[in-house]
Amino acid sequence: MGSRLSKFLYTAIVMFVLWLLLTSTFNSQEVIAGAIISVLVAAFTHERFTRKGLANLHPKRVVCMVLYFFYFFWQMVKANIDVAWRVIHPKMPINPGIVHVKTTMKSDFGKLMVANSITLTPGTLTLEVLGDDMLIHWIDVKATDVETASKMIPGVFEKCLKEFLE
């Protein structure tokens, strides 16, 4: 867990970038006001906002995050084409069911990322997360037992996410 200073700096940087995106101008008065306000906000909220501090901005982690985002986006496009094909097919070739998989992520944030990624990718939707167990609605069930399903649904994401989260 990072020190107080690194937490404070990380919160201030995130708030300042958010301010710049929201105002989307480089007028000097706006930038100075944004700097003052983001330092004030960070002074009050840095304990709750982050747990690792500046370690989140390590270059390796940032590169991993961007790569993960592109991979995830490609998966999302495939998922959409799949669902769209099922929608416009006159017979609606769906084969739905709820399967049970196990995740190996430990932290809460990791579980959140895995669940969100599962929701947005091929034909799966997270219904419930109970500790290590996840219940997933699958639009085209290919395997019903726990091991095979765990390998097929969250396996790929977990491999990528473990690189930069744990």
Next chain:
Amino acid sequence: MNWIIVITLIGLGTVLTILRMAMGPTPADRAVAVDSMTTITTALLVLLGLFMKRYIYLDISLVYAALAFIATLAIARYLEGGV
């Protein structure tokens, strides 16, 4: 011409979700329809902002994208049994 095709497609999407909202058998169906309609509406607002060329219109979509899911969360909490 571009405008007419694009906005007609999105408008037809809105009509379909409202029909599902009007005839869905359970309250959950209606909530799903409203949730999707919120997203479709956000896209429509951004597109109309480009149509009218006014930068301030983007702020409305921003407020919409950030706040409209609170309604969905409240309905979901009610269906679960707590608030």
Next chain:
Amino acid sequence: MLAIIGWIMIYIGAIFLFLGALGIFRFPDVYNRLQAGTKCTTLGAFSTIVGVGLVNPPWLPKTLLIAFFILLTNPISSHALGRASYKSGVKLWEGSVVDKCKDFEECHKKEEEE
């Protein structure tokens, strides 16, 4: 050049938004509707909004922010709706293959009322 790419993205987004709405209209039960509604409308809205930003480049930062908000909030609300509809007792479609949720106590337990 950028404007042409932007228009293509807007067209793709509009088609996906329409297909998502059609999926909500056609699919047989809540969970399948949720699948179509979440995935197609998320990608459709993302593509449309970023396309608007590419057609008019000074707007790009704010459109990216809106798209990021949509990408963040949409899976959360769909997850909440799916769990709530299972707990409130909505049945699966009769053609469904398997329902592992039956084995778990927590899937059925409602929260205590005051």
Next chain:
Amino acid sequence: MAPFVLYLSLALAILMIVGAIVVVVTKDLLVAVIASAVVDLVLAILFYILQAPDVAITQAAIGAGLTTAIFVVVLRKTERFEDD
């Protein structure tokens, strides 16, 4: 371009009427809350097309998010189904 915007506003007004009819007809008050959220949503788009961005921003924030949440809390404290 003007007739196009006119047709769009007409279509939205018809959708709003559909939502309002659902609000009045149904006996399940949760459904009425959901349908009133739709009416608010379409009303915000209409304000937007009529070039009143400040009113539309308020309608979006209050009507879509806050009103629905307050109605749901009220529904939890009272009855869900309306009796004849």
